Structure formats: C-alpha cells, structure tokens
Amino acid sequence: MAKSIGNLILKGASGQIGKQIVVRTSNGRTILASYPISSKTYSEKQKSHFEKFKNAVAYAKTVLKNPETSKIYQSVAKDIKGVSPYNLAVKDYLKPSVGYVDMAEYKGIVGNTIRIYTDSILPITNVSVKIKANDLLIEASTAERLEVNEWVYTIEKANTDLDNTTIDVTYTNSLGRKVVKTYRV
Numbered sequence: 001m002a003k004s005i006g007n008l009i010l011k012g013a014s015g016q017i018g019k020q021i022v023v024r025t026s027n028g029r030t031i032l033a034s035y036p037i038s039s040k041t042y043s044e045k046q047k048s049h050f051e052k053f054k055n056a057v058a059y060a061k062t063v064l065k066n067p068e069t070s071k072i073y074q075s076v077a078k079d080i081k082g083v084s085p086y087n088l089a090v091k092d093y094l095k096p097s098v099g100y101v102d103m104a105e106y107k108g109i110v111g112n113t114i115r116i117y118t119d120s121i122l123p124i125t126n127v128s129v130k131i132k133a134n135d136l137l138i139e140a141s142t143a144e145r146l147e148v149n150e151w152v153y154t155i156e157k158a159n160t161d162l163d164n165t166t167i168d169v170t171y172t173n174s175l176g177r178k179v180v181k182t183y184r185v
Contacts, residue, residue, distance in 0.1 A: 027082050052094065059177075060089035069122060069175065076121055092121050096179045098171040099124075099149070103185060106167075108159035116143055116151040116169060126172040129153040133161040 013023045022033045063069040073085035099118040106112050118124040127143040138159050143151040165185040
C-alpha cells in the first residue's frame with residue numbers, strides 16, 4: 001500500500017483504476033492499494049462478520065445524524081489522531097468498551113456486593129446483573145448507580161456453587177443499546 005501526501009496528480013482522486021489499483025483518501029492522505037480480490041463463496045463465519053459490520057455501519061450513520069450523540073463522538077475522536085467520529089462509532093458498535101467488574105467482595109452471601117465500573121463512549125444509563133450457577137438463574141436485578149461511572153449490585157440470594165457461577169452484566173447506553181458481558185467468578 002502506497003501513501004501520497006501533497007501529490008498534485010492524485011489530489012482528490014478516488015475509485016479504481018482498471019482492476020489493478022484502488023485510490024482513496026483518508027485524513028488528508030491519498031492511499032493507493034491493490035485491487036481487492038474477492039472470493040465468490042463465503043463461509044458462514046464471513047457472512048456473519050459481514051452482517052455485523054453492516055449493522056455497525058448503520059449504527060454509525062444513525063448516531064452521527066443525532067446532534068447530541070454526534071457531538072460526543074466528535075469530541076472523543078478529535079483527541080485520537082487519525083480517527084474520525086464515523087470510525088469511532090463503527091468501533092464502538094463492533095467492540096464496545098464497557099468497563100470492568102470487581103467481584104472481590106462476592107462470596108455468594110446475601111449482602112455481598114459486586115462493583116461495576118463503566119468506561120463507555122456514550123453514557124451508560126442502566127446496568128443489570130444476572131447471577132447463574134450451572135446455567136440456573138440464582139438472581140437478577142438492576143445495579144445501583146453510585147457515581148457517573150460506578151455501579152454496585154448487592155446480593156439478594158445465597159449461592160454456594162461459586163465454582164460454576166457466571167455473572168452476566170448488561171450495560172445499556174443512552175441510545176438504549178445493550179451490551180452483555182459474561183464473567184466467571
């Protein structure tokens with residue numbers, strides 16, 4: 001892949017040249033790349049990835065049309081060299097950064113707590129928790145917000161099977177998009 005900066009001949013060029021070269025512009029640079037060779041048959045995994053990427057593109061277009069969310073993505077993107085708000089929104093859909101869960105205090109005893117720290121581009125408006133042992137639901141409820149990015153879930157039912165326990169945390173952002181992460185105790 002060749003990169004060109006300030007080339008008068010290629011300035012503003014984009015598209016393909018025959019079936020050999022593709023020209024595109026990114027962050028003020030003109031990029032020349034070989035023409036992509038695509039296979040006519042796709043595996044189920046590839047088809048799934050295409051669908052997920054298609055959804056990510058739709059998500060990015062939607063959030064950037066909304067002045068409020070567009071402003072958030074623009075604000076974050078300006079601090080990251082070479083990343084546009086659109087790229088950031090696509091990444092946020094494909095690999096959302098939601099934070100981490102601190103289970104140090106969780107011993108399966110009523111009153112124990114699980115702390116959830118959020119780190120998301122868009123504000124997290126709700127965090128819900130499901131605790132399962134051997135895939136059987138022990139309890140499920142909503143965590144309580146302590147601070148902007150800190151939530152706490154207080155255990156309501158005893159659980160003696162910690163070795164086979166998983167905790168599903170569902171993060172809901174300000175657009176209503178939900179991301180579920182599963183953690184092992």
